[in-house]
Amino acid sequence: MALSTERRPVAYVTRVETFSACHRLHSKQLEDDENQRIYGKCNNPNGHGHNYKVEVTVRGAIDAVTGMVMNVTDLKTIINKVVMDVMDHKHLDHDVPAFRDSSLVSTTENVAVVIFNGIKDHLPQHVTLYEIKIHETEKNIVVFRGEYE
Numbered sequence: 001m002a003l004s005t006e007r008r009p010v011a012y013v014t015r016v017e018t019f020s021a022c023h024r025l026h027s028k029q030l031e032d033d034e035n036q037r038i039y040g041k042c043n044n045p046n047g048h049g050h051n052y053k054v055e056v057t058v059r060g061a062i063d064a065v066t067g068m069v070m071n072v073t074d075l076k077t078i079i080n081k082v083v084m085d086v087m088d089h090k091h092l093d094h095d096v097p098a099f100r101d102s103s104l105v106s107t108t109e110n111v112a113v114v115i116f117n118g119i120k121d122h123l124p125q126h127v128t129l130y131e132i133k134i135h136e137t138e139k140n141i142v143v144f145r146g147e148y149e
């Protein structure tokens, strides 16, 4: 059987979800006064809440038969499992194992990394996770693309 040499177009597909959660910016590796100095009002002992918007973008070749990189319905199922079931209406520091059981501070940067690492292994083999973008507020937005230095 001859292999096709035709190149397939590559596309980026994004699914957006929102979830509500509360948290406190507080490092277990710092003294209380240092936490207060660095995080200010976000170090409030009783925490504060956000309506997070998370954008999950995958990259892959468009399948010539289905016309899809991957079915967005399947992406929705993965996001529900990794993000919504775990983080929605939760206290990130007390309820989410990635923060509760570690010294990770629940900054939006770290929320993005946790979501990225949770989603990447659930994707079909031919698809890669390109980017997690989180809007913590309308003004505070973080992108993680799986990069390390």
Ligand SMILES: Nc1nc2c(c(=O)[nH]1)N=C([C@H](O)[C@H](O)COP(=O)(O)OP(=O)(O)OP(=O)(O)O)CN2
Binding pocket: 025, 042, 048, 106, 107, 108, 109, 136, 137, 138, 139, 140
């Ligand atoms: N690099 C980061 N800095 C800050 C983070 C973060 O995740 N990464 N998070 C916070 C706090 O969680 C805080 O809730 C942000 O609130 P705030 O700055 O008050 O939010 P707004 O910008 O929307 O509100 P303004 O009233 O316009 O200041 C802080 N820093």
Ligand SMILES: [Zn+2]
Binding pocket: 023, 042, 048, 049, 050
């Ligand atoms: Zn906050």
